Amino acid sequence: MQDQKIDYYLLIGTIISILIVFFCLKKPFNEIGSKNIQLSNNINKTILFSPKKYGETILENDLIRVKISNLGGNISEIFLKKYKTYNDKILRLVKTKSFTFGLNLITLSGKKVDSNDWLFTPNLQETPYQYILTMKTIFPPGGELNYIYSLPKEKSYEVNFSITSRGLCSFAINNAIFFNCKQKLIGLEKNYSYENNYAQMCYSYGKNKKIKSLSEIRPDQNIVKKINWIANKQQFFTTIFFPKNTFQTTKIQSKRLTSPFYIKWGSMFSPLELVDNELNWKAKWDFVPLKYNLLKKYGDNFEDIIPFGWRIFRSINKNFFLKLLQFLEKTKLNYGVIIILMTIIVKLILFPITYWQCKFIAIMKMRRSDIEELNEKLKDADPFQKQQATIEFYKQIGINPMSVFFPAIFQIPIFYALFKFFPNIINLRGKSFLWAYDLTYYDSVFHLPLTIPIYGNHVSLFTLFYIFAFILYTKFSHINNYGNNNRLLKYFMPIIMLLFINNYASGLSLYYFISNILNLIILFLIKKKKITKYILRNN
Structure with a gap:
């Protein structure tokens, strides 16, 4: 009788152990929680995964379609729905890897980190007037970084963007946080060489909102104080970056490209100012056709980036x-x-x-x-x-x-x-x-x-x-x-x-x-x- 009792308990214990192991293995990956990932710069980074690790979220209205990637929280594609390419395809102003932006940080341990390597979790909300997408990532020891996008439902080319943080001072040096944005302009017209003659980086700066531009032909760069906006302009379309918190100092660069797909490269790099050791920074992007009356409605002299010539001309x-x-x-x-x-x-x-x-x-x-x-x-x-x-x-x-x-x-x-x-x-x-x-x-x-x-x-x-x-x-x-x-x-x-x-x-x-x-x-x-x-x- 004693031997039978021992065998009975052993059998029950074995079955229970098997069930525990089975259910642990069957548990969905996204419910496991967070996972430590080794970044290229040898910093252990805790990142929340979305159900689709490298998925995209779409914001769309009558004029524009915006795809935002979980990787880096970046805008991965921009379609202007009312315009076509020379071969009658829907015009894509931005495509994967042609447009990247993010934060460059130096951690308290002195390591360099690029937020483009991080995975973000999307949370899409809809209001009567706009779509709001929050892209969230977590860094140790329990801090978080949020990219917040909003797109009006009514006809608009404007994508509002903000960055907020929590616990950033426990992870990064507060005077070593930079915003970095790079864009390769996609050739949209039949002859890229002809189109390249009209591609240029323009910018507005100072209280008087003076407008200048980098060279159309040769590689060029400048360090600008109190920049108001930057436009990476093509022949008929442009990407305008408008920081609502004025950058004190910004380094901008541009150069021609000889790629069969891209005509010009431009970048901007600027330190970000923290408020109470946290980020609370706002900006907007305008992905717009170069229509004079449309640009004039935006204000801030955007219409002057159309190269109509000097003064009297x-x-x-x-x-x-x-x-x-x-x-x-x-x-x-x-x-x-x-x-x-x-x-x-x-x-x-x-x-x-x-x-x-x-x-x-x-x-x-x-x-x-x-x-x-x-x-x-x-x-x-x-x-x-x-x-x-x-x-x-x-x-x-x-x-x-x-x-x-x-x-x-x-x-x-x-x-x-x-x-x-x-x-x-x-x-x-x-x-x-x-x-x-x-x-x-x-x-x-x-x-x-x-x-x-x-x-x-x-x-x-x-x-x-x-x-x-x-x-x-x-x-x-x-x-x-x-x-x-x-x-x-x-x-x-x-x-x-x-x-x-x-x-x-x-x-x-x-x-x-x-x-x-x-x-x-x-x-x-x-x-x-x-x-x-x-x-x-x-x-």
């Missing part, structure tokens, strides 16, 4: 060409037709200037023989006497040479402003006309087997049309066409323009082509009218 583009384009957009016409209408309107406004120029040209060409006779007569005279005789001759025939000089000077700002307007206006992005598939990009009808310096490796048909019209206008407007030993010199400017315009926006070439055609029409009409009246008056 910027003023002409903002206050005239942009408003004229927006007005004509209401017609719902093709954008090529809208550019033609813009050209006609500008020509009508500038008609008094064009009129005096053409009047001068017509009369001078008719009196060419008299001018040549006067020049022959005064060839040995001193410069002052020649000048006085020439002025007197102009008075006799009723023209003023300044009627050509000053109008030409007046039109230079308009000419240069257009160079900055057409490649940088998002309204024209992806808009086609005839054989040009994008009016902000050069049209190419033939690809050359080699690259010609300055000119490029393609043939732009709109450029050829413009140059042909330019040559005709130069030929018929040139006063000293005959008897001039340097007659080929007058074609120097068209040749120069051929080299440079070939790689510019097709909308610009279209504008100049129509402008020169209108100049030719006005020249012939005025020339015919003026010469007829002059002959009748002198017979």
Whole structure:
């Protein structure tokens, strides 16, 4: 009997032991609690795991889709839902590993730690007006770090962001906590090299909110005090970082990339100030298209990152060409037709200037023989006497040479402003006309087997049309066409323009082509009218 009793208890104990081991092994991983992980810098870090260790959480409204990774608590993807790439895909402004940010810490033991190596646990909440995502991680001895994102439900490109902490002073040195953000700009247009010409890092600083930028071409960096915002700008889109707690000192850097996927790299690095030995820091990101009116609504002079040129050129583009384009957009016409209408309107406004120029040209060409006779007569005279005789001759025939000089000077700002307007206006992005598939990009009808310096490796048909019209206008407007030993010199400017315009926006070439055609029409009409009246008056 005793032996049987001992066997019975042994059997029960064995079964219980097996069940305990079985249930421990079956317990879900996320219920085990925390686990010590050895980081690359040999610091033991306690991190709470989410059910999906390397998962993502999505915040989304009508305009933007944001993916946030558990690893590092970073934004891993940004989609702008109302825009497409050149090959008609939804536009992705940020993708995995192209955009990283986080905290660089120095622990009390002197070790360097990067929060991008940490795993965060997401907690998504929804209010009537916004989505709020809290990404939480834990560090020893029982402290915590929170990244808090919020995205408005209504139409908005703005992602609000804040960092809070608890127990940070027991883990890190409070004057050795830095915010580090890096971004590689993804190539979004068909020709990355062309797009790279318009990619640039801009920033605003100081109480006067001055705006400056790093070099578009060469690697550049700067240390800026009291920065207001930083924009990593592409040709038509930008990422704007706006710290609500002003950084006292920020190091910014940028450089061009030769990658087949990325066009430019930019970074910022700044120490963070603690309040009562804890982080309570707020900022926001704006992932926005470079639409002038949209940026202006944000305030803080965001609209000035659109490269419309310096001062007077910027003023002409903002206050005239942009408003004229927006007005004509209401017609719902093709954008090529809208550019033609813009050209006609500008020509009508500038008609008094064009009129005096053409009047001068017509009369001078008719009196060419008299001018040549006067020049022959005064060839040995001193410069002052020649000048006085020439002025007197102009008075006799009723023209003023300044009627050509000053109008030409007046039109230079308009000419240069257009160079900055057409490649940088998002309204024209992806808009086609005839054989040009994008009016902000050069049209190419033939690809050359080699690259010609300055000119490029393609043939732009709109450029050829413009140059042909330019040559005709130069030929018929040139006063000293005959008897001039340097007659080929007058074609120097068209040749120069051929080299440079070939790689510019097709909308610009279209504008100049129509402008020169209108100049030719006005020249012939005025020339015919003026010469007829002059002959009748002198017979």
